Amino acid sequence: MAVPKSRRSKAKGRTRLSNWKKKGERASNLALNSAKTFFQKEKKEAALALMKKNSKETPDSPE
Incomplete structure (x- = not known):
């Protein structure tokens, strides 16, 4: 049977986003x-x- 994924916390999401932006x-x-x-x-x-x-x-000749 299918099991729903656990929710990612705001802190983890923000960290991942920050790392992604820094990489770019x-x-x-x-x-x-x-x-x-x-x-x-x-x-x-x-x-x-x-x-x-x-x-x-230009030749090097004294004038």
Whole structure:
């Protein structure tokens, strides 16, 4: 015969909800930090490439 499940207390429910929200918050922070790091590296690489390009175009001759 089927037995009804016991009721979950408010404290347990709130704890589970809090943990679920924190897990999502941690995941979103990790994703944001990864994206920031990626774009910072990309920015540095672009700046270095631009500096190399500029140094090749302008000859070093005293005026």
